Amino acid sequence: MATGRTYNDAIDALNSLQTPYAVIEARRKAGIRPDAASVREMRAYLARLGYSPPDLDRLNVVHVAGTKGKGSTCAFVDSILARYQRNGGPPRRVGLFTSPHLIAVRERIRIASAPISEELFARYFFEVWDRLEQNRAVAADMAAPGSKPIYARYLTLMSYHVFLSEGVDAAVYETGIGGEFDATNVVERPVATGISSLGIDHVFVLGNTVDKIAWHKAGILKPGTPAFTVEQVPAAEEVLKKRAAEKGVDLKVLKIDPRLAAARIRPDAIFQKKNATLAIALAEAALRKLDTSFSPDPDALPQAFVDGLEQVVWRGRCEVKDEDSVIWHVDGAHTVDSLKMAARWFVGDCAGRAGVGPKVLIFNQQGRTEAVDFLDGLCNTVKNADPAGKGFKHVIFCTNVTYAATGYKRDFVNRQHNPADIANMTQQRVFAERWKALDPSANIMLIPSIEEALNTARSLAEKEGEQKAQALITGSLHLVGGALGILEGADAL
Numbered sequence: 001m002a003t004g005r006t007y008n009d010a011i012d013a014l015n016s017l018q019t020p021y022a023v024i025e026a027r028r029k030a031g032i033r034p035d036a037a038s039v040r041e042m043r044a045y046l047a048r049l050g051y052s053p054p055d056l057d058r059l060n061v062v063h064v065a066g067t068k069g070k071g072s073t074c075a076f077v078d079s080i081l082a083r084y085q086r087n088g089g090p091p092r093r094v095g096l097f098t099s100p101h102l103i104a105v106r107e108r109i110r111i112a113s114a115p116i117s118e119e120l121f122a123r124y125f126f127e128v129w130d131r132l133e134q135n136r137a138v139a140a141d142m143a144a145p146g147s148k149p150i151y152a153r154y155l156t157l158m159s160y161h162v163f164l165s166e167g168v169d170a171a172v173y174e175t176g177i178g179g180e181f182d183a184t185n186v187v188e189r190p191v192a193t194g195i196s197s198l199g200i201d202h203v204f205v206l207g208n209t210v211d212k213i214a215w216h217k218a219g220i221l222k223p224g225t226p227a228f229t230v231e232q233v234p235a236a237e238e239v240l241k242k243r244a245a246e247k248g249v250d251l252k253v254l255k256i257d258p259r260l261a262a263a264r265i266r267p268d269a270i271f272q273k274k275n276a277t278l279a280i281a282l283a284e285a286a287l288r289k290l291d292t293s294f295s296p297d298p299d300a301l302p303q304a305f306v307d308g309l310e311q312v313v314w315r316g317r318c319e320v321k322d323e324d325s326v327i328w329h330v331d332g333a334h335t336v337d338s339l340k341m342a343a344r345w346f347v348g349d350c351a352g353r354a355g356v357g358p359k360v361l362i363f364n365q366q367g368r369t370e371a372v373d374f375l376d377g378l379c380n381t382v383k384n385a386d387p388a389g390k391g392f393k394h395v396i397f398c399t400n401v402t403y404a405a406t407g408y409k410r411d412f413v414n415r416q417h418n419p420a421d422i423a424n425m426t427q428q429r430v431f432a433e434r435w436k437a438l439d440p441s442a443n444i445m446l447i448p449s450i451e452e453a454l455n456t457a458r459s460l461a462e463k464e465g466e467q468k469a470q471a472l473i474t475g476s477l478h479l480v481g482g483a484l485g486i487l488e489g490a491d492a493l
Helices: 007-015 021-030 036-049 053-059 070-086 118-134 151-165 210-220 234-247 258-262 270-290 303-310 336-351 369-385 419-424 426-438 450-463 477-488
Strands: 061-065 094-097 109-111 170-174 192-195 227-230 251-254 319-322 326-332 359-364 394-398 443-447 469-475
Touching: 007 118, 007 151, 036 053, 036 118, 036 151, 053 151, 061 070, 061 210, 061 270, 070 094, 070 170, 070 270, 070 303, 094 151, 109 151, 118 151, 151 170, 192 210, 192 270, 210 234, 227 234, 227 270, 234 251, 251 270, 258 270, 270 303, 319 477, 326 336, 326 450, 326 477, 336 369, 336 469, 359 369, 359 426, 359 450, 359 477, 369 426, 369 469, 394 426, 394 450, 419 426, 426 443, 443 450, 450 469, 450 477, 469 477
Parallel strands: 061 170, 061 192, 094 170, 192 227, 227 251, 326 469, 359 394, 359 469, 394 443
Antiparallel strands: 094 109, 319 326
C-alpha cells in the first residue's frame, strides 16, 4: 500500500463508486434491472485481481439468500463454526461477509467474527484498486476496460481478496439483493447453500410477487452442493423446488429442529428458530466437508453448536439498551412482515416490565416508496397489544443523517437517494400523513437527524415523569446503526 492512503481515503474512494441518484432514477424509468452481466463483470474483475472462480473454492463458502433472517442465519453459522474451531476442529479461520454495515463499512468483512481493522481495510482496499488499474484491459469482453465495480460489488470483490490473502478456509456469505444476479453468485462451488424466509422486498429489482422473488433467490443453488430452506409460503416453495429440480439440486425443506430445545435462542420466537434451524443444517454440511471425523448426532446438538447459537453477537437486531429515562429497543426491519415481528417483540418486552412509561417510535426507510405501507402493521400491532388500545404516544420520523451539526458519518454517505428529498424530508412527510390516519391521537414529529431524534425522545421522557419511556428504533439498518453508534459512542460494531 502506498504511504498516506488511510481508511478514510479508502472510504472516500469507495463512496465515489456509488451510483448517483440521477442515474438510478434514469435506469428505473427505462426499466433497466440487474441481469447476467452483473456476474459476468464480477468474473472479469476477479481476473484483473489475478483470481478465477475456482480459486474461491478454497474459501469453502456457505452461501445464504433470503428476504428475512438471512443476516441472522449467517451470524449463527459464523458463530457455530467459530466455536467448533476453538474446540480444536477445523476450519482454521472463519470469514463472514454481510451487508449493509451498521456503523463502519469494515463491519461487512469479518474474520473470527470481528470487523477487519481500519489498517487492514485500507491495505486490501487499495491493493484491489491498484490491481484493477494495472490490469484494466484484462477480460475486456466481460467488463469495460478501466472500469471498476460499483460500491457493493467492489466490497464483494475485496472480501474475496481479503479472505484468500488472510488464509480463511470457511467463509459465510450473505447475498446483497436477490441471488441469481447478485455479485456473490460468482462462487461456483459453495459447500452449502441456504434460503431463509421469503417475502416482498426490493420489488423494482426482483419483482412484486413472492414467486418472482423466489426465482431470484434460488439462483444461488448449485448442482452437487447441499441446499436447504425453511418452510415457505406455497407460492415461494413451489418456485424454489422447481428451480432446484431444473438445476439437479436436492433442496431440503426444514421444519424447526427439535434439537433446539437444548439451546436458548434469542429472541425466543418462531422466526428466529427457523433461522437457527437453517444455520444448523448449513454448519453441519460445511463441517462434513471440512472435518472428515464430523458426524452429526440426530438426537442432540454438539456443545459447540449450542454455544454458537447462544453466544452469537448480531448487532442491531432485537437489542435493548437501558438509560436513565428511556429503555431503547433497537431492531432493523425492512419488510412488512419483519416490522410486525419487531412490533411483537417490542410489546412483548414491554409487557414483561412493571411501570412502563409512554411508548415512542423512531422510524425511517429512505428512498423506498413502498415503505409507507409498512406502517399499518407496525402501528396496529402495538395498539392491539395494549389493553386500552393505546399505541405509540410519540412518533418520530427522521432521516438517516447521523449528526445535527456535521451531517453523515463518512461511512454513511449515500448518493443513491435524492438530496432534495432528504433536505425537505419528503418521505418523512408521507410517513407522517399515513400515521396520522392510522392513529390521530399520536404526537407526530419530523426530525432532520438521528442525533436530534434520540435527544427529542430523551427530552420527552424526562418531561413525562418517573416511569421510563419505552422507545422502539426500527426500519432502516442505516438508522439503527447510526442510533447505536451515537448511543454507545462506538466507531464500529
